[in-house]
Each structure stands twice: as C-alpha cells, then as structure tokens.
Amino acid sequence: MAATGYWKATGTDRPVFSSAGSRIIEVKKALVFYKGRPPQGIKTEWIMDEYRLLKTMAWTSKKKGSMRVCSYLPSF
Secondary structure: OOOOEEEEEEEEEEEEEOOOOOOEEEEEEEEEEEEOOOOOOEEEEEEEEEEEEOHHHOOOOOOOOOOOOEEEEEOO
C-alpha cells in the first residue's frame, strides 16, 4: 500500500553557478515528503531537489510544459 501525502518546501532557494562559477544559471529548492494531510503530516526520510532555470535562461518552445530534473534522496 502506497502512502499518501504531500511535498513541502524547506529552507531557501539556493543558487547553482555555471561551471566557471561566474554566474548563477539556476535555482535549487529542497522539498521533503510528509505522510498524511497538512498541517498534521508526518515528516519522512524522502527529499527531492527541484531545479529551475532563471527566467533569463528560460526554455522557449511552442510546446507548453516544464523542464525539471529531480533527484530523490533518502535523508539517512
């Protein structure tokens, strides 16, 4: 049986710099999964990092959608 719950943002957005380190290219946000319903959810070990491009570097296309890459890491 899969648990039901929700993702909640934690902390502040953190900048991600270019490989040269000279400019910010995207922002990283950490989210934690809670079992249950807000606001009485129970915090789990599941963490997800969300990366967003800055608006100046936004993906332009005729297709609607989102370019997101997420990694799921347990917080042991």
